[in-house]
Amino acid sequence: MFWQLNVGQMKALLRGYFLDNVSITGSRRRRRRDEVRLHSAQAHAAVSVAQLAAAIAGVVSACDLRGDKKLGAVLASAAALVATVCAEAAESAGANRPRVTSAVKTGLESRSPAELLTLTATAATCLRGAAALKLRAADVRGISTGANANANAMAMSISASIQKGIALRVCLPCGKVRVRTVSVFPRRGGGAVALRLGTKRLRGAFATYDDHELLGVSTGGGGEAVVDGRRCFAVALSTSAGTVQLLLEDQTHCKVWKAAIEGMLSDANLKHY
Structure with missing residues (x-):
């Protein structure tokens, strides 16, 4: 018996073979890339916490606690121990020693409330x-299954639209609530994240855009609220123009937006090192 295989069948077989192999290779490459990013983010977060701990230790050692030198010495010793443990944890997380040493030295030199507040906000954002x-890596590996499958698919769809732009109600720094086309994306060259607010003109004939540097996700807002008589979930963003609140009608959407923005900020912070 002789096999007769026409050109169409041959193309179909080859197409299936190459697509399957390319898909597997691409999936492995993406997984490896996500693992590297997660490892770098964890190391950077550990370094930030070590720097904050060193700053606290430095401030405590320099403070005079109402003349109680014994209590001051005990607190300084305890703070120094915490800072040492945090520095060792940062090295265990993958940060090299010169980087950890530099962060600890910078932390020890921090004295003003503004510097401590900045270090605290940076550490919180990195964490x-x-x-x-880590959550996204777990979803890619397929840990979330069953009831979470639809939620994960929706989360991926929303994450993709965040950088492209989506119409949302927004509470502007002036306090007014308006509908804007909102997108959040890393600036070219890295190191900063931008919040873009678009306004439609002449019934959508064209639009104008305002870009603001995104500084962080504010801890003071970001919960359930009632605005103009409508229940919503707010994500409060600290920007160069003031605090902007994104008003979302679904709690899952709120969590996805917040997680995606925090991930971009973490990536931007990593590019400084």
Whole structure:
């Protein structure tokens, strides 16, 4: 018996073979890339916490606690121990020693409330960003199954639309609530994340856009609220123009937006190192 295979069948077989192999290879490459990003984010978060701990240790050692030198010495010793453990944890997470040493030195030199507040906000942002990347990596590996499948698919769809732009109700820094086309994306060259607010003109004939540097996700907002008599879930963003609140009608959408933005901020912080 002789096999007769026409050109169409041959093309179909080859197409299936190459697509399957390319798909597997691409999936492995993406998974490896996500693992590297997660590892870097965790190391960066550990370094940020170590820097904050060193700053606290430095401030405590320099403070005079109402003349109680014994209590001051005990607190300084305890703070120094915490800072040492955090520095060792940062090295265990993958940060090299010179980087950890530099961060600890910078932390020890921090004295003003503004510097401590900045270090605290940076550490919190890095920790949330690492947690968001870890959750996304878990979803890619297929850990979330069953009832979470639809939620994960919706989360991926929303994450893709965040950078493209979507119409949302927004509470502007002036306090007015308006509908804007909202997108959040990393700026070219890295190192910063932008919030773009678009306004439609002449019934949608054209639109104008305002870009603001995104500084972080504010911890003071971001919960359930009632605005103009409508129940919503707010994501409060700290920007160069002030605080902007994104008003979403679904709690899952709110969580996805918040996680995606924190992930972008974490990636931007990583590019400084």
